[in-house]
Amino acid sequence: xxxxxxxxxxxxxxxxxxxxxxxxxxxxxxxxxxxxxxxxxxxxxxxxxxxxxxxxxxxxxxxxxxxxxxxxxxxxxxxxxxxxxxxxxxxxxxxxxxxxxxxxxxxxxxxxxxxxxxxxxxxxxxxxxxxxx
Amino acid sequence: xxxxxxxxxxxxxxxxxxxxxxxxxxxxxxxxxxxxxxxxxxxxxxxxxxxxxxxxxxxxxxxxxxxxxxxxxxxxxxxxxxxxxxxxxxxxxxxxxxxxxxxxxxxxxxxxxxxxxxxxxxxxxxxxxxxxxxxxxxxxxxxxxxxxxxxxxxxxxxxxxxxxxxxxxxxxxxxxxxxxxxxxxxxxxxxxxxxxxxxxxxxxxxxxxxxxxxxxxxxxxxxxxxxxxxxxxxxxxxxxxxxxxxxxxxxxxxxxxxxxxxxxxxxxxxxxxxxxxxxxxxxxxxxxxxxxxxxxxxxxxxxxxxxxxxxxxxxxxxxxxxxxxxxxxxxxxxxxxxxxxxxxxxxxxxxxxxxxxxxxxxxxxxxxxxxxx
Numbered sequence: 001x002x003x004x005x006x007x008x009x010x011x012x013x014x015x016x017x018x019x020x021x022x023x024x025x026x027x028x029x030x031x032x033x034x035x036x037x038x039x040x041x042x043x044x045x046x047x048x049x050x051x052x053x054x055x056x057x058x059x060x061x062x063x064x065x066x067x068x069x070x071x072x073x074x075x076x077x078x079x080x081x082x083x084x085x086x087x088x089x090x091x092x093x094x095x096x097x098x099x100x101x102x103x104x105x106x107x108x109x110x111x112x113x114x115x116x117x118x119x120x121x122x123x124x125x126x127x128x129x130x131x132x133x
Numbered sequence: 134x135x136x137x138x139x140x141x142x143x144x145x146x147x148x149x150x151x152x153x154x155x156x157x158x159x160x161x162x163x164x165x166x167x168x169x170x171x172x173x174x175x176x177x178x179x180x181x182x183x184x185x186x187x188x189x190x191x192x193x194x195x196x197x198x199x200x201x202x203x204x205x206x207x208x209x210x211x212x213x214x215x216x217x218x219x220x221x222x223x224x225x226x227x228x229x230x231x232x233x234x235x236x237x238x239x240x241x242x243x244x245x246x247x248x249x250x251x252x253x254x255x256x257x258x259x260x261x262x263x264x265x266x267x268x269x270x271x272x273x274x275x276x277x278x279x280x281x282x283x284x285x286x287x288x289x290x291x292x293x294x295x296x297x298x299x300x301x302x303x304x305x306x307x308x309x310x311x312x313x314x315x316x317x318x319x320x321x322x323x324x325x326x327x328x329x330x331x332x333x334x335x336x337x338x339x340x341x342x343x344x345x346x347x348x349x350x351x352x353x354x355x356x357x358x359x360x361x362x363x364x365x366x367x368x369x370x371x372x373x374x375x376x377x378x379x380x381x382x383x384x385x386x387x388x389x390x391x392x393x394x395x396x397x398x399x400x401x402x403x404x405x406x407x408x409x410x411x412x413x414x415x416x417x418x419x420x421x422x423x424x425x426x427x428x429x430x431x432x433x434x435x436x437x438x439x440x441x442x443x444x445x446x447x448x449x450x451x452x453x454x455x456x457x458x459x460x461x462x463x464x465x466x467x468x469x470x471x472x473x474x475x476x477x478x479x480x481x482x483x484x485x486x487x488x489x490x491x492x493x494x495x496x497x498x499x500x501x502x503x504x505x506x
């Protein structure tokens with residue numbers, strides 16, 4: 001998946017929006033190559049169980065590197081409907097394919113209020129450039 | 134970063150070669166260039182190259198230098214032969230640790246004896262303040278803070294001596310004893326080489342003029358040494374169970390708790406904290422430094438509680454995911470009753486208890502193929 005087609009949160013999660021067969025919006029969520037490059041040396045990830053209800057901006061899990069631990073934040077309001085089982089045992093997937101096989105959770109959107117706050121790729125790249133200084 | 138972190142003479146090189154610079158004890162230092170784990174493995178299997186110019190370097194000259202230092206640190210300096218280096222502690226009147234230091238006894242080209250004390254970057258100003266009134270009252274000793282004039286490199290790993298030797302003019306590295314040092318030309322520049330390090334690997338450290346260091350660094354890189362940041366310096370020293378000031382060592386920790394009895398020599402000596410240490414020596418009730426192996430993958434970190442059953446019995450002072458052992462490890466201070474190897478404990482990792490077993494230190498010990506002496 002090319003990042004140009006994704007949306008981004010300030011906290012470096014990416015979002016792919018799809019529509020399920022009942023017409024509900026489902027957000028597939030992962031973290032960006034920029035965030036992974038900053039973390040490096042991943043050792044652990046904790047993801048939620050399906051059914052967990054989340055508010056936009058609420059932590060849904062954590063990712064840990066040799067250096068530090070970081071929370072993962074939900075970019076949308078909704079309910080976790082799928083979790084990438086087995087990701088914890090193949091963390092290298094995150095860096096090899098962050099926007100595809102590196103997905104973490106799928107969240108059925110319950111309220112679209114948070115969606116306009118997400119950035120497109122160009123805007124997100126601008127943010128990253130600023131953070132590097 | 135603070136407004137103006139100090140820069141080592143290699144700052145430009147670090148910045149130009151992907152070094153991730155952070156403020157460490159007031160210095161802009163690289164945490165890593167590529168990955169902490171890759172740099173760690175390079176040091177364990179070949180050769181890592183570290184800029185440690187941020188470490189404080191204090192030089193003591195004069196006929197009274199030996200006596201002055203002997204009355205200052207926990208280890209005997211009187212009688213320390215030229216060329217020998219000792220690990221020692223500076224303690225306060227309560228026997229708490231103000232800093233852990235290396236004391237070098239060196240001889241210059243003219244045969245004149247002098248001492249160098251290498252102190253932690255974060256403690257340099259504290260130690261200078263602590264020295265000032267003592268120096269004012271002392272005779273025949275001059276102390277210079279040469280931190281900014283000299284740079285310092287650590288070349289560490291099984292290939293370190295082979296890679297460093299072509300640059301060291303006057304000393305055969307492999308015949309130097311561990312914890313010895315000498316003045317030498319370093320590719321034609323005046324400097325000091327020592328068989329010391331903070332990684333648990335064989336290797337050497339070089340002190341040389343700030344202006345000359347960039348060229349020497351580049352030659353070591355060109356020869357195959359892997360630039361390595363403070364991130365892996367921490368994982369390497371942790372596997373080797375070397376204490377780090379601000380983690381395992383502080384003004385509230387005494388040397389016996391820290392397992393540093395070997396660095397305390399009380400017999401017939403006087404130095405600040407000496408009497409307090411004599412009393413602390415027989416205390417068996419203070420928390421002890423231990424090693425912990427954890428299950429799972431989550432990393433214990435400084436300040437996390439160590440528990441037994443429902444009670445807290447200690448605190449983690451350093452933790453990481455050990456790249457060599459492929460398991461989370463930690464050093465912690467725990468109540469003596471829980472300090473025995475094999476004791477089953479837990480570490481509270483953000484509200485979740487992770488099983489932890491007390492293990493003997495160090496976590497990692499290198500094989501010793503060509504030790505001098």
